[in-house]
Amino acid sequence: MQLQNLVQRFTSDIVGEEHFEKMLVKSAADKNPLRIKFGIDPTFTDVHLGHAVPIRLLRAFQDHGHLPVLIIGDGTARLGDPTGRNEQRPPLTVDDVARNSATYLEQIGTILDLDPAKCEVRHNSEWFGDMDFFDALKLASQSTAARLLERDDFKKRMQQNQAVHLHEMMYPLMQGYDSVMVEADVELGGNDQLFNLHMGRQMQERAGQRPQICMTTPLLLGTDGRKMSKTYGNHVGLNxxxxxxxxxxxxxxxxxxxxxxxxxxxxxxxxxxxxxxxxxxxxxxxxxxxxxxxxxxxxxxxxxxxxxxxxxxKNELPDDIDECVLAQSSVKLASLLKDAGLVTSTSEARRMLKGGAVKVNSEAQSDPNLLVELSSSGVVLLQIGKRRLVNVRCS
RNA sequence: GGGGAGAUACCGAAGUGGCCAAACGGGGCGGAUUGUAAAUCCGCUGGCUCUGCCUACAGAGGUUCAAGUCCUCUUCUCCCCA
Structure with missing residues (x-):
């Protein structure tokens, strides 16, 4: 499929579109691939299908001979993009970020070819890591309060009399600075990133670079129709x-x-x-x-x-059911459900029992004090609803 | 710097001394129905050794037989003025 067609299918907004064609032509003539930036902050452990949209577009560019510049935002993750959420997250520790970064690459690798010859992977702590306060001030001087307050999220929060902290306003600047550091020709991002992408253009121009083309992809909604987000639990993880x-x-x-x-x-x-x-x-x-x-x-x-x-x-039992081995041989049902990891507390187990959700060996049970005998040879099948199943036996 | 308002469970939001493990709505989870869709109906939604007990209404103290509710201090947020 033609690159332009793919771009059309996967984008909702292109800033600087009029230059895009020319850039493609020039890149082909000079045999000089375009640098296509995509940044992702390792704030959670999974990358989901929503993230996959721009990544797939990135892959399309890669397949057409251009160079993906994948930025793992291990610097920006420490701050966290305030987008879409009207509250601050607890800051991530260096360890969290390092752990997430590793799994991110693995997951992104299912879509993008991470071969160093075909893809440039950068971590933005590379340049943010050793900035001092005065460097940060310099970064801050690149934009103005009025400009930053134009951002939807900030505007809304201001209108609703909610807090907007100064450090949150640094986020777009950081992302923009990434573009300067990697000299991006094109930056991809979700629809909600438009403001941040613009910031990259602006900062590149100040730095004397050719401003990047900004392409945003429509946001893939979660299974419940809201924005896909791990915090809503409506995401589908690539892992x-x-x-x-x-x-x-x-x-x-x-x-x-x-x-x-x-x-x-x-x-x-x-x-x-x-x-x-x-x-x-x-x-x-x-x-x-x-x-x-x-x-x-x-x-x-x-x-x-x-x-x-x-x-x-068909409402039949699945073939592969997790197995769980416990030390005791005779346990009250409520505790058993908890020990087997189907619920997080015995109180929850009791509620489930009361609500008629629990089956033991495919037979409905409601007594939390029912003594269940476990053996080491056979298993007891515990079930809460259709989804939570486990085979238990004792060691 | 001055003045005012506010902080309640996953979220929004009631509650102004006992009837508050906290109304109501949303979300989530379970049950019925079904195409694990939508819609609808029902139940649940702090913990435990569970007809009882324990911990919770920003934090720390205090008043009271009794405090989410009153007082003091602290922290945080918003608004107005400078």
Whole structure:
């Protein structure tokens, strides 16, 4: 597929579009690949399918001979982009960030080719790490309060009489500075990044560089229709197993499907519209399969689809159930549910029991004091709802 | 620097001395229904050795038989003035 077509499919906004064509032509003539920047802050342990949208576009650029410049924001993560959340997160420690950075690369590697010859990976602590206070002031002098307060998130919070801290306003400047440091030609980001991307342009211009083209991708919504975010629990992680990933996508709301087809699948426009015209259940199955295939391969996708039908449509037990080994042989049901890790407290176990959610060996139980005998040879199957299952035996 | 308002559970938000483990709404979780979609109905939503006990209404003290509610100090936020 043509790069321009892909760009069209995956972007909602392009700043500096009029120069993009020329840049492509010049890059081809000079045999000088464009530097395509994409930055991601390792604030959590998983990268999700929402992040995958710009990453897939990045991959498209890579496939067309351009150079992805992947920035792991181990410096910016310490601050945290205040986007979309009207409260501050607890600051991450250096260790958190280091741990997350490693898993991020692994997950991004499922989409992008991280071969050093084909991709430049940078950590922005490289330049933020040894800045002193006066360097930071210099950075701050690059913009103005009025300009920063134009940012949607800040504006809203100001209007709602909520706090906007000074350090939060440094975030866009940091991201912009990244662009200067890597001399980006194009920067990709989610729709909510538009302001930050603009900042890069502005700062590059001040630094005497050619301002980057800013491309934003539409935001992939979470399975519940809200913005995909780990904090909402509506995300699908790239590190999710095939079955889990398939199941999560099946729980997507019907309304969300067109956007998901557009942003997360490899299907053509025609294939998509054929799919969407059919039964929604069918369409969702294809959607889920396609996505799982991209990450886990065709075989895994097929068996995930099968396992799903077995467990949820036919209401049968799944083939692979986690096993848990406990020391005691005779335990009260409420404690057992907790010890087996199905609930976090015995109080929760009691509530579940009262609500009729619990089955022991496929038989409904409601007595928290029921004494369950475990043996080392056979297993006892504990079940809360359709999703939480575990086989228990004693050591 | 001066004046005023405020901080309640995952979120929003009631509560102005006992009937408060805290109304109500959202979210989440379970049950029914189903296409693990949507919609709808029902239940749950601090912990424990669970008909009882313990810890909680920003933090620390205090008044009281009794405090989310009153007093003092502290921390944080917002608004107005300079």
């Amino acid at each position: 999710a197993g095939a079955n889990d990933m398939y199941g999560k996508i099946m729980s997507l709301s019907d309304d969300g499907m067109p956007l998901w087809f557009q942003l997360a699948t490899t299907l053509t426009e025609d294939e998509m519209s054929t799919c969407l015209a059919g039964h929604p259940r069918q369409a969702k199955d294809l959607l889920a399969r396609n996505i799982v295939e991209q990450i886990h391969g065709a075989d895994a996708a097929a068996s995930a689809a099968e396992a799903f039908v077995q467990q949820f449509a």
